[in-house]
Amino acid sequence: MAAADIVGKSVTRPDAWDKVTGGRGYPVNVQLPGMLHGKLLRSPYAHARIISIDTSEAEKLPGVKGVLTAKDAPVRPFNPVYFTPIGCHSMVQDMVLFSDRVRFVGQPVAAVAATTEAIAEQALQLIDVDYEELPTVFDPEEAMGENAPQLHEASPQNIAKNPSFEVGDVEAGFAEADHVFEGVYQTQRVHTCYMEPRVCVIDCDAQGHFTVHSSMQHIFGLREKLAYALDIPEGRVTVVKPPYIGGGFGGKLDIGYIEMAAALLSERIGRPVRIEHTRHEDFISTARHPIKVYLKTGVSKDGTITAREAKSILDTGAHATHGSEVIMVHGMFGVVFPYRCANKKWEGYTVYTNNMIGGGYRGYGCPQGCFAVESQIDEICEELGFDPIEFRLKNAYEQGDPHPFNPAWNLNSYGYAEALERGAAAIDWSRRQPAGSETGVKKRGIGLGTQGVWVSGCMGFPDIYEHTGAIIKLNADGSADLASGTVDLGSGQITTLCQIAAAELGLEPEQVRMSYADTDTVPFDAPTHASRATYSSGLAVQAAAADAREKLLEVAAAMMEANPQDLEVSAGRIEVKGSPGSAIPVADVVRMAESPFMKDTAEGPQPSCPPEHKGTIMGSSSLAPPENPSPATALFVEVEVDTDTGEVSVLRCVYAHDLGRVINPNAAEGQVEGGMQQGIGYALMEDLQFDTETGTCLTSDFLDYKMPTAMEMPREIESIFVETNEPSGPFGAKSLSEQCVTVPAAAIAAAVYNAIGVRIRELPITPEKVLRALGKL
Amino acid sequence: MLVSTTINGDVVEFACPPEETLLTALRDRVGLTGVKEGCGTGDCGACSVTLDGRLVCSCLVLGAEAQGREIATVEGLAEGEKLHPLQQNFIDHAALQCGICTPGFLMAAKALLERNPNPTETEIRYALAGNLCRCTGYDKIVHAVQASAKELRQLDKKKQRRKKSKK
Numbered sequence: 001m002a003a004a005d006i007v008g009k010s011v012t013r014p015d016a017w018d019k020v021t022g023g024r025g026y027p028v029n030v031q032l033p034g035m036l037h038g039k040l041l042r043s044p045y046a047h048a049r050i051i052s053i054d055t056s057e058a059e060k061l062p063g064v065k066g067v068l069t070a071k072d073a074p075v076r077p078f079n080p081v082y083f084t085p086i087g088c089h090s091m092v093q094d095m096v097l098f099s100d101r102v103r104f105v106g107q108p109v110a111a112v113a114a115t116t117e118a119i120a121e122q123a124l125q126l127i128d129v130d131y132e133e134l135p136t137v138f139d140p141e142e143a144m145g146e147n148a149p150q151l152h153e154a155s156p157q158n159i160a161k162n163p164s165f166e167v168g169d170v171e172a173g174f175a176e177a178d179h180v181f182e183g184v185y186q187t188q189r190v191h192t193c194y195m196e197p198r199v200c201v202i203d204c205d206a207q208g209h210f211t212v213h214s215s216m217q218h219i220f221g222l223r224e225k226l227a228y229a230l231d232i233p234e235g236r237v238t239v240v241k242p243p244y245i246g247g248g249f250g251g252k253l254d255i256g257y258i259e260m261a262a263a264l265l266s267e268r269i270g271r272p273v274r275i276e277h278t279r280h281e282d283f284i285s286t287a288r289h290p291i292k293v294y295l296k297t298g299v300s301k302d303g304t305i306t307a308r309e310a311k312s313i314l315d316t317g318a319h320a321t322h323g324s325e326v327i328m329v330h331g332m333f334g335v336v337f338p339y340r341c342a343n344k345k346w347e348g349y350t351v352y353t354n355n356m357i358g359g360g361y362r363g364y365g366c367p368q369g370c371f372a373v374e375s376q377i378d379e380i381c382e383e384l385g386f387d388p389i390e391f392r393l394k395n396a397y398e399q400g401d402p403h404p405f406n407p408a409w410n411l412n413s414y415g416y417a418e419a420l421e422r423g424a425a426a427i428d429w430s431r432r433q434p435a436g437s438e439t440g441v442k443k444r445g446i447g448l449g450t451q452g453v454w455v456s457g458c459m460g461f462p463d464i465y466e467h468t469g470a471i472i473k474l475n476a477d478g479s480a481d482l483a484s485g486t487v488d489l490g491s492g493q494i495t496t497l498c499q500i501a502a503a504e505l506g507l508e509p510e511q512v513r514m515s516y517a518d519t520d521t522v523p524f525d526a527p528t529h530a531s532r533a534t535y536s537s538g539l540a541v542q543a544a545a546a547d548a549r550e551k552l553l554e555v556a557a558a559m560m561e562a563n564p565q566d567l568e569v570s571a572g573r574i575e576v577k578g579s580p581g582s583a584i585p586v587a588d589v590v591r592m593a594e595s596p597f598m599k600d601t602a603e604g605p606q607p608s609c610p611p612e613h614k615g616t617i618m619g620s621s622s623l624a625p626p627e628n629p630s631p632a633t634a635l636f637v638e639v640e641v642d643t644d645t646g647e648v649s650v651l652r653c654v655y656a657h658d659l660g661r662v663i664n665p666n667a668a669e670g671q672v673e674g675g676m677q678q679g680i681g682y683a684l685m686e687d688l689q690f691d692t693e694t695g696t697c698l699t700s701d702f703l704d705y706k707m708p709t710a711m712e713m714p715r716e717i718e719s720i721f722v723e724t725n726e727p728s729g730p731f732g733a734k735s736l737s738e739q740c741v742t743v744p745a746a747a748i749a750a751a752v753y754n755a756i757g758v759r760i761r762e763l764p765i766t767p768e769k770v771l772r773a774l775g776k777l
Numbered sequence: 778m779l780v781s782t783t784i785n786g787d788v789v790e791f792a793c794p795p796e797e798t799l800l801t802a803l804r805d806r807v808g809l810t811g812v813k814e815g816c817g818t819g820d821c822g823a824c825s826v827t828l829d830g831r832l833v834c835s836c837l838v839l840g841a842e843a844q845g846r847e848i849a850t851v852e853g854l855a856e857g858e859k860l861h862p863l864q865q866n867f868i869d870h871a872a873l874q875c876g877i878c879t880p881g882f883l884m885a886a887k888a889l890l891e892r893n894p895n896p897t898e899t900e901i902r903y904a905l906a907g908n909l910c911r912c913t914g915y916d917k918i919v920h921a922v923q924a925s926a927k928e929l930r931q932l933d934k935k936k937q938r939r940k941k942s943k944k
Contacts, residue, residue, distance in 0.1 A: 010871065012868060012869075012871075013868075013871070016867070017868065019879050020860065020864040020876075020879060021851065021852065023811060023876045023880065024810060028813070029810045118796075193909075193911045195823060195875060195877035196875065196877045197814070197815075245875065246813075246877035247911050279816040489875060490874035490877075490912050491912070492874065666871035666917075669917075670913055673914030673916045673917065674910075674911065674913050674914045677910075701816060702816050702818070702821050703818065703820045707909065710905045710915040710919060711903060711906045713902075713916070
């Protein structure tokens with residue numbers, strides 16, 4: 001298959017066979033000889049001081065091999081997020097493993113390792129903790145008040161971070177406006193709901209070296225953070241890359257209490273220790289942050305945005321962790337960047353409360369911003385009579401404009417307008433009726449949500465890792481092994497990276513295999529996050545493949561008595577360009593380079609290829625991508641609202657997205673369809689709820705935490721891929737994953753408005769809220 | 778306690794504490810790790826197996842209850858190297874991503890098609906609503922089940938024709 005045919009083809013996932021026959025390659029399946037099982041004791045109080053902990057009874061229980069409390073754990077404060085370096089100033093360093101103070105219900109206070117999970121569980125019941133309860137605060141705006149309990153001494157008024165941004169003259173911009181719109185938009189706390197629970201198995205050997213198996217999205221980040229938290233050199237930690245993990249979506253982007261506890265227990269006991277979250281523990285360990293956005297926009301008569309001012313309040317919970325960065329991404333990509341406007345001002349607050357700690361989740365602050373910005377645009381269009389597509393196009397960026405994130409770059413490929421145009425045609429936008437004009441109990445509506453600016457990785461962020469590498473080694477059978485630190489969360493990185501390698505090397509896709517990797521053996525790779533794997537890891541894989549191909553052609557040239565630049569490789573064969581009869585298999589060339597044999601000639605035995613070409617043919621790379629091209633997206637949805645029950649059903653989604661170039665259409669569609677499930681859940685039903693008095697999670701299982709099943713999903717999800725061929729990307733590709741979950745809430749809210757003529761500015765749009773908005777409750 | 782049971786046609790004996798779930802027994806005692814734990818409360822379907830032909834969440838069944846009964850898991854779907862049509866269609870329709878939920882979906886879909894060989898799309902979606910997936914949005918899974926239903930009906934017709942011609 002020629003390179004041109006490999007890219008853009010729905011090559012079958014190499015991991016599919018294993019996954020339909022049982023799926024062995026997950027961290028949850030790792031078992032080591034002599035392995036113990038760990039459990040964490042968690043605080044029942046949202047805010048308390050620990051007066052004393054007595055573990056003596058637990059230690060006496062037969063089968064218990066070790067108990068840890070604050071006195072056994074290092075106390076260097078750190079930030080557990082993988083993608084920033086330790087000590088990075090932008091990330092608030094406020095966490096330790098165990099402290100004498102707990103700030104949320106579920107904060108671990110002790111850990112046990114025992115021969116079975118049941119014994120470990122039983123031992124937890126025997127630990128006697130004496131708590132002194134402290135006053136609590138669960139509302140971030142209350143937490144910012146003068147009289148609120150202070151959760152961290154270093155952060156007066158519980159403000160962990162307070163970034164701001166200003167450009168132009170906002171007051172002048174509003175003065176210039178003919179209309180000013182103001183609104184408050186509130187989003188809720190939702191969970192990533194990866195299906196494989198967080199799990200780790202950590203083995204500290206007799207030399208004090210840790211080998212780590214864990215269900216995380218970044219092997220190098222785990223190495224760095226674990227070493228720091230344990231106060232040991234990084235060289236004493238090896239993190240093994242799992243063949244694949246059971247979903248992540250950003251929820252496995254930070255070191256957890258389980259890794260730190262398992263490592264310390266293993267070090268102390270000298271046996272491997274495994275800790276696996278229960279689903280309840282998963283639910284209280286990571287979530288998309290709720291953000292309240294106060295948004296004000298000035299618009300002139302002709303539909304030009306003249307000024308935008310916003311304030312965002314993010315509830316980070318007990319510790320800052322991801323909240324340090326989510327607020328920035330939310331403010332910039334969610335609120336400030338999406339539309340052209342000369343006068344903008346934004347202020348963000350990351351606020352501590354006694355709620356659970358927020359985490360990473362696909363979109364990373366952008367869905368909360370998109371919901372506010374796009375909802376308000378829908379309000380503006382409705383009020384002033386603009387067509388929502390035309391209004392957006394009037395204020396959007398165009399191809400060739402400077403990139404709003406970094407003016408040193410341009411939007412060299414930018415298909416925002418085409419996404420809008422093709423999406424509108426597919427849903428037949430012209431049939432959209434005036435809001436609330438349908439009669440009858442069930443009313444239909446069409447809505448639109450867009451996101452004009454997003455990332456393909458983290459190039460340009462001053463404090464986020466963005467370099468990556470790969471190693472490709474050719475085998476004597478003509479196949480290639482690709483080693484890369486990029487973790488496949490399920491979204492298909494194994495497949496797409498192997499496709500990119502095959503296309504560049506001139507092999508068949510099934511001839512490239514994703515092989516073993518750990519932090520000892522492959523170059524550093526930033527996490528699988530920020531929609532970066534195809535673009536950034538893809539570039540590194542392409543570069544490693546190009547390096548290997550160059551060496552391959554050098555050896556082949558020597559064998560074929562030709563110039564390397566006259567050769568080409570395709571479908572596993574090397575030939576002199578334009579001379580198919582000259583072709584020899586790649587395997588012959590590799591075998592020749594690897595072989596010790598000499599060639600028998602009339603002049604006697606000769607080396608089969610020159611000694612300088614002997615050896616393994618391989619290529620490697622370690623690089624940072626040159627840019628951070630923006631994808632662009634437009635989602636059109638059709639909903640039906642039952643005005644008797646308040647229930648909203650999404651009937652149809654048309655998702656149009658500029659991703660540069662599709663590498664694997666099936667995998668790309670999978671991102672969109674899965675993204676719709678998460679986006680519809682966010683828009684309509686998902687909500688982590690807590691007891692307002694105690695702070696205890698009320699929705700920590702799938703019975704109480706509702707996410708869409710096959711029944712709640714629309715029958716029609718159409719993916720439209722706009723291929724603008726990004727010049728800096730691997731084979732023209734940029735990014736896809738996160739925008740799929742960023743836009744649905746705004747599009748669905750707009751469609752609900754179009755159906756019933758009532759605006760809901762608070763997610764999720766539950767039947768109760770719909771009925772209340774209709775005045776029926 | 779010692780439990781004697783049949784799993785995927787093989788006679789299997791395992792020892793487990795009386796309170797241990799079938800899920801844990803299958804994974805940790807018998808080594809059938811295709812059975813996955815997604816929640817442990819019977820809400821996600823990742824641990825679906827059949828017990829005497831009936832679809833169950835193995836996290837809600839005790840290991841001891843397997844005594845003298847027949848269990849089928851995802852490991853028993855393929856015949857050697859030949860995948861079950863559902864498995865092949867899940868691959869061909871790209872109906873899986875992270876794959877943790879896949880064994881449960883396969884078992885639930887198999888149970889559906891055994892009792893209703895020609896389900897409508899709504900019947901498929903309804904039958905699979907006890908299985909949660911966070912990656913795929915279910916669309917490709919539904920298509921894979923539709924394709925499998927068609928294929929299995931055709932296979933069934935062929936079998937019946939062969940039977941008739943023998944008569």
